[in-house]
Amino acid sequence: ANRLGGNSLIELLVYGRITGQAAAAYSEALTAQPRSATAVSEARAEVDELLAADGPENVRALQRAIRNTMTEHAGVVRDEDGLRTGLAELDAIEKRMQNVGVHPDIAGFQDLAHAFDLKSAALAARATLEAALERRETRGCHNRSDFPDMDPSFRVNLVWSPTTGITHERIPDVPDEIASLMADVSTEGKLVE
Structure with missing residues (x-):
């Protein structure tokens, strides 16, 4: 869902900064910066393959197609038929x-940069559609019109891998110790996601 209100943007900034600072501190503390020869070789091969790609399909048109598919079939309110059509x-x-x-x-x-963005967008779209199809309930900002109630058996994180x-x-x-602190904080009148 495209919900940039509530706490989501500030959480992105706060935890993004914390994560970035931790990654930088970790990297600075290393005595050497090892690189995986296999990973470097695979990355070079992927770049070379894309640079050699001379097909008729336009990268930006495909990016737009993914964006349109996700807008149409993975919006705020979803259902099985729409998610399957999106897939x-x-x-x-x-x-x-x-x-x-x-x-x-x-x-x-x-x-080339757009081609890599396209590949990432396709992965993210597939993860979103498959996870939304799997979560047969409404929970938080995930709203399934065909499953309007929360299902206690889905009190899990859905993790997707290609x-x-x-x-x-x-x-x-x-x-x-955290639960006792939470009990002291009222959520009345607050957006809780």
């Missing part, structure tokens, strides 16, 4: 992605 459309877009054309020009490598699909990870109970 079918995404399958077709991913098939078209195999025939993409990447054409660097005098302005630089914008097409290799394993969806897994359910149990959410641990809130530790007693």
Whole structure:
């Protein structure tokens, strides 16, 4: 859902900064910066493959197609039919992605950057659609019109991987010392996500 209100934007800033600072501190403390030769080789091969891509499909048109599919079928209110239609459309877009054309020009490598963005968008779209289809309930800002109630068995995190699909990870109970502090804070009149 495209909900930029509430706490989501400030959480993004606060935890993004904390994460970035922790990553920088970790990196600075290393005595060496090891690189995986395999990872570097795979990255080079991926760049070379994209730079050699000379198909008829336009990267930006495919980005727009993913955006339209997600807007239409994975919006704030979702249902099984819409999510399945979205997955079918995404399958077709991913098939078209195999025939993409990447054409660097005098302005630089914008097409290459957009091609990587396209691949990331397709992964994120698939994860979103498959997880939304799996979560057969309404919880928080995930609203399934065909499953309007919350299901206690779905008090889990759904974790998606391109290799394993969806897994359910149990959410641990809130530790007693935190739960007691939470009891003292009223949520009345507050947006709680």
